[in-house]
Amino acid sequence: MSQPVTPRRSTRSTASAPDSPCSPPKSPKSRPKPPPRRQLLPAAAAEPEEKNTLDALLEALPGRRTQVTDLLRLLAPAPALPVMLHGGAATGKTRALLLALRHLRPSPRLAYAALRSLPSPRALFASILSQLNPIPSSNSSRRRIPDKPSDFIAILRDALAGFVAQGEPACLVFDNLEVVRGWDKGAQLISLLLRLHDLLRLPQVVLVYVSSATPDAYYTMTGSVEPNYVYFPDYTVEEANDILMRGHPNPKLYSSFLSVVLKPLFRVTRRVDELAAALEPLFRKYCEPLGDLKVVPDEGIKRRLFEHLQPHLAVVLNETFSVPMRALVGEFKNGSSSGKGNVKWHFGGRDGLSSELEFHMSVSAKYLLLSAFLASRNPATLDAALFDSTGGSDSRNCKRKSSQASIDRKDTMAEEMLMKGPGTFPLERLLAIFQCITSVSEDVLNEVECPDSIIGGSGMTGLMSDVLLQLSTLCNSNFLSKSRSCPLEGSARYRSNVNEDLALKVARSVGFPLSKYMYRR
Amino acid sequence: MAAAAAAPVASQAQAVLRKRLCDPAFVHSPLKSSPDTNYSKLKYLVASSVSEACNNSVLLLGPRGCGKGAVLDMVLEDLKKEHPDAISVIRLNGMLHSDDNCAMKDIARQLCLQHELSFSKMASSDDNTEFMIDMLRECGLAHKTVIFILEEFDLFAQGKQRLLYSLLDAMQSLTSQAVVIGMSCRLDADQLLEKRVRSRFSHRKLLFIPSSLDDIQSLTEHLLMLDQASVLPTNYVTEYNSRLTSIFNHKKFKGILNSLTDADATTSNILRFLFRVVSYMDKESGLLSIDCFTNALSCMQRQPKMDSLQDLSILELYVLVCMNRLEDKEQNSYNFNTIMKEYKSIQDAYKTSDKYATTVCFRAFEHLLDRELITFADTKGRNIALEYRPVKLLISSRELAESLKLNTTCPTVLQKLLDRERYM
Numbered sequence: 001m002s003q004p005v006t007p008r009r010s011t012r013s014t015a016s017a018p019d020s021p022c023s024p025p026k027s028p029k030s031r032p033k034p035p036p037r038r039q040l041l042p043a044a045a046a047e048p049e050e051k052n053t054l055d056a057l058l059e060a061l062p063g064r065r066t067q068v069t070d071l072l073r074l075l076a077p078a079p080a081l082p083v084m085l086h087g088g089a090a091t092g093k094t095r096a097l098l099l100a101l102r103h104l105r106p107s108p109r110l111a112y113a114a115l116r117s118l119p120s121p122r123a124l125f126a127s128i129l130s131q132l133n134p135i136p137s138s139n140s141s142r143r144r145i146p147d148k149p150s151d152f153i154a155i156l157r158d159a160l161a162g163f164v165a166q167g168e169p170a171c172l173v174f175d176n177l178e179v180v181r182g183w184d185k186g187a188q189l190i191s192l193l194l195r196l197h198d199l200l201r202l203p204q205v206v207l208v209y210v211s212s213a214t215p216d217a218y219y220t221m222t223g224s225v226e227p228n229y230v231y232f233p234d235y236t237v238e239e240a241n242d243i244l245m246r247g248h249p250n251p252k253l254y255s256s257f258l259s260v261v262l263k264p265l266f267r268v269t270r271r272v273d274e275l276a277a278a279l280e281p282l283f284r285k286y287c288e289p290l291g292d293l294k295v296v297p298d299e300g301i302k303r304r305l306f307e308h309l310q311p312h313l314a315v316v317l318n319e320t321f322s323v324p325m326r327a328l329v330g331e332f333k334n335g336s337s338s339g340k341g342n343v344k345w346h347f348g349g350r351d352g353l354s355s356e357l358e359f360h361m362s363v364s365a366k367y368l369l370l371s372a373f374l375a376s377r378n379p380a381t382l383d384a385a386l387f388d389s390t391g392g393s394d395s396r397n398c399k400r401k402s403s404q405a406s407i408d409r410k411d412t413m414a415e416e417m418l419m420k421g422p423g424t425f426p427l428e429r430l431l432a433i434f435q436c437i438t439s440v441s442e443d444v445l446n447e448v449e450c451p452d453s454i455i456g457g458s459g460m461t462g463l464m465s466d467v468l469l470q471l472s473t474l475c476n477s478n479f480l481s482k483s484r485s486c487p488l489e490g491s492a493r494y495r496s497n498v499n500e501d502l503a504l505k506v507a508r509s510v511g512f513p514l515s516k517y518m519y520r521r
Numbered sequence: 522m523a524a525a526a527a528a529p530v531a532s533q534a535q536a537v538l539r540k541r542l543c544d545p546a547f548v549h550s551p552l553k554s555s556p557d558t559n560y561s562k563l564k565y566l567v568a569s570s571v572s573e574a575c576n577n578s579v580l581l582l583g584p585r586g587c588g589k590g591a592v593l594d595m596v597l598e599d600l601k602k603e604h605p606d607a608i609s610v611i612r613l614n615g616m617l618h619s620d621d622n623c624a625m626k627d628i629a630r631q632l633c634l635q636h637e638l639s640f641s642k643m644a645s646s647d648d649n650t651e652f653m654i655d656m657l658r659e660c661g662l663a664h665k666t667v668i669f670i671l672e673e674f675d676l677f678a679q680g681k682q683r684l685l686y687s688l689l690d691a692m693q694s695l696t697s698q699a700v701v702i703g704m705s706c707r708l709d710a711d712q713l714l715e716k717r718v719r720s721r722f723s724h725r726k727l728l729f730i731p732s733s734l735d736d737i738q739s740l741t742e743h744l745l746m747l748d749q750a751s752v753l754p755t756n757y758v759t760e761y762n763s764r765l766t767s768i769f770n771h772k773k774f775k776g777i778l779n780s781l782t783d784a785d786a787t788t789s790n791i792l793r794f795l796f797r798v799v800s801y802m803d804k805e806s807g808l809l810s811i812d813c814f815t816n817a818l819s820c821m822q823r824q825p826k827m828d829s830l831q832d833l834s835i836l837e838l839y840v841l842v843c844m845n846r847l848e849d850k851e852q853n854s855y856n857f858n859t860i861m862k863e864y865k866s867i868q869d870a871y872k873t874s875d876k877y878a879t880t881v882c883f884r885a886f887e888h889l890l891d892r893e894l895i896t897f898a899d900t901k902g903r904n905i906a907l908e909y910r911p912v913k914l915l916i917s918s919r920e921l922a923e924s925l926k927l928n929t930t931c932p933t934v935l936q937k938l939l940d941r942e943r944y945m
Contacts, residue, residue: 087832199617225793
């Protein structure tokens, strides 16, 4: 090819297909350097001599051979039916797709839209259109971003028809399709996206959808043309092993490590990202007895290392992730910013706490947390009995005879407790309990230099403002959740999200006898 | 040398075949030759209203992917050739233009575009309606037919149906000359119309149905057979065609087509299948084999739920089995805590090595939610912690049992747990 390849000419040359992916690679001077992920390639500017061979592509995607060849076959020469990639999280769908698209010659004009990061139809439309015809910023004020699907389709069709007329293949990729279902009017947007093939009437334009939900989630939303499905299964043990081995400085040592560790961890989770996160600290533990990391292990060393590792392995199997102590503060900050409904941190937080409780929280906040816990677990009718003038410690002594009926009732109550979770309570009840337990702890445990002078000494107003502040902090960090106001009473109700282990640990840290106040059914 | 020369031939042949499969006009072209098809009926209907200068309306009904749109496009293409200046086509889609104002605006825009008038974006909906009526009259006087195509017709029948009313009402006058063609996959689309709209609608309907097995076989031949007068070398075409004929006569081929059409016999499904077949073409020789067909069929018949069941880790399978046991105990609702109780009791009874902490089980539980093998039983109660929200299984116990049987790494205890509850 002596003349410079302009986009217009390139179509001719590809029609006779000297460098289509099907043809065997003539020159083995391939560049093994894999391209950076998700860098959207300007198609026309691609160097003509840069040619990733199929082998390099498959090398970059271990364990995905059949999927990638399937994908290439389905995408390859320009007129193509829509394709949908589906499979679980962390199975390499997006990576395989983007690398395969780079591999294609002539490389198509690509518009990539990850729907997770484009939270409204308007943002999606704007992103796709700007990727298809990037206009210099001076011009952009002139262009209107379409709101309505009809305008979007009209503009999109014009833009794509331009490429098709020039003979340039184009490709639209919609990633994370499954998140749209949760949107307001998401079903309409999905059916719009899935029917783009019908709406655009441009078979030269390849539509690719990537979804972690299975195709049956979309059956009712497709148009006359259903996409071709390519399934990405989870990695098998061997494939995961290959992936984890990649780029390791001392492969012999690491493979002996993996041979010990991977199988048991694989029983728990098959996701490579989680495995990698769990393996990293474990490998450090594994190497601890070794002075030199470059050593090639023989059988004796292997056995020694395994014996060293074994106790740690059991711990790691029962952990989702471990938080180093220093990072704990940051962890809570993250928890507070990530908003409600996210319970993951609270398990994680507990894992961190299990080793040593280092809890950066004021004492009054701890008491507030405990009183919220009690208010959620105990029935409101028992409050008077538990928090009487004597501090409730004696009232637990009286025991009633239990009949068969009451035992049955207790069983159903326990069942109900397991189902319903902690109860809700109004603010007044929380404050009353808070006042009781702080006063009790001052009476009984004088050595605790806590509920400082504000709570103990100064008037009600100081205490109230402080407590309400603490309360909103606890709500923000998801220790408590604030539910909608009750229609009868009108005020907001709260619920404690803290589980018993954590509450007991907090109680221990302030020296409060929590178990005495807990109503056992 | 011969092999090197064959490779571009293969990709050329593939390009030709793919182009055919993606071109609806080519797919449905056999309809042109036979007299008693929807194509000829529709063509007669539209052609007569063009030549006799009258108004008309018709509905094309049938399931998705049966070629309603393709047949209509072919008819319009022919008519445009026969009457070059007498037709203008306005296309609307119920997905995009279900809003009446927006639809009116688009009608005005398309009319302006086709008659080289300048279109005002600022015009109000009333202006646009008036403009349309004026244009219809003008076109009628100039003996030009305006054809309105309403795709997804049922979606226009939502709401007040103002668009349909003003369109059909404008056609009541003698001066106008228009055809309204509605397309819908709802067979009761005309029942959705209001009385005032229905009375103005001529009740012509054309029904499109999935084709029979013989038709599909001839369609396959029509799509896959290469003709000699193409750019491809003659000896390749001869060999390709003879291979293909032997495949068509193969006894397995009938079975493949049968099992394909059992699930879905629409044209689009056949096209999708053939597209896969062509994509499996041998890249060296450029020939198809019966394996291409069987591979494509197995790809079309995947069961996504079973696939994702195969992807589960042992712990995730434990959680599913626990849920299944709870459902068999006829516990009407259960959540993560109850599942854990069941899990603990199993672990206590069998003392397996798979006893993990609650947090780890919760992560497995979340993975299952992610994969949509289980789901929350209620949509409300968003601010309850996840472990207290009631859940339910989205797979049957039969599917679970089958996947356990297929899973080679699955511990025998799990199978026993599942079997026992079923037979005791």
